[in-house]
Amino acid sequence: MGNPFKLEVKVKTYFYKNTKIMFRLKLSLACLSLTITTLSISAVMFPKVEASPVQHKTTQTANNWFLQGIQKANQQDFQGALSDFTQAISLNSQYAEAYYQRGLIYAKYAQGKPLNPDGTVPGCRKIDNYRIICPVKVKDRIKEYKQKAIADFTQTIQLNPQYAAAYHQRALVEDESQKQSQDFQVCINLYFQKSLVYLNQKNYKQAADLLETINKIHVEKKALARLSLVENRETNENPLNSSTISPERRKSPDVLMSEARQDVRKGNLRAAGQKYREAALLLKERKDPRYQEVQQIIAALEQIANK
DSSP states (O other), X not given: OOOHHHHHHHHHHHHHHHHHHHHHHHHHHHHHHHHHXXXXXXXXXXXXXXXXXXXXXXXXXXXXXXHHHHHHHHTTOHHHHHHHHHHHHHXXXXXXXXXXXXXXXXXXXXTTSSOOTTSOOTTOEEOSSSOEEOOHHHXXXXXXXXXXXXXXHHHHHHHOTTOHHHHHHHHHHOOOHHHHHHHHHHHHHHHHHHHHHHHHTTOHHHHHHHHHHHHHHHHHHHHHTTOOHHHHHHHHSOOTTOSSSOGGGOOOHHHHHHHHHHHHHHTOHHHHHHHHHHXXXXXXXXXXXXXXXXXHHHHHXXXXXXX
């Protein structure tokens, strides 16, 4: 028989060697596993850091750009506001209010704001009440801004045909008298119908404010039509013996309607109706187109007062 001691030593040696091999194998696998895990974590985290700025940009909505534009316009940063409104429109091509606000800025540029002390565009010179001389370069720039303003107001109207202010602003920058007159009238009609709605809702302040706006638009309409000073005096002054109103109470229709609007604002509808009736007599005698409007106001006031 062999020596049992030698056999035991051989077995222990074999076990020891295999244990070392197994330990090395396990260590290698552990290192490999750690390396793969580390690479996997790096691959996930890296694009997240790089992608975050892009994600921030895409969260800016058309409404956000619009509100930024309003804020900049209020701060007289018209160039910045113009850029923001354009961004809003690029994200939402149906954004009527953004077109309108951008149009307002183009209209300001067309007017050369700020104007010269005599009311002319910088670079132009006033000769008299009806003649202004402007260099060709200035004329071209004004024409370009006018076209852009008209285009934006037109787009606003196409998106919202009831947008009265867009008709008003387009009329102010339009050069063709016929188009001006049409836009003014549409604007007046829309505001007038809205004022009657406010009256029926007993929202007298809003109704009076709209009636005041309508009056201002009538004045602008006359100014842009270049009525003579004599015609303006005839409109504003009441000729003697031209009405049945007693001389001591004779006032111009504009004064009477202004007082009537103040009564409407206070909710004093009967007093307002009486002053509108007096104004209507004068307007009818002078064939003033405002006569029909005043008649509708009187009818509305009487209807509300009799309820």
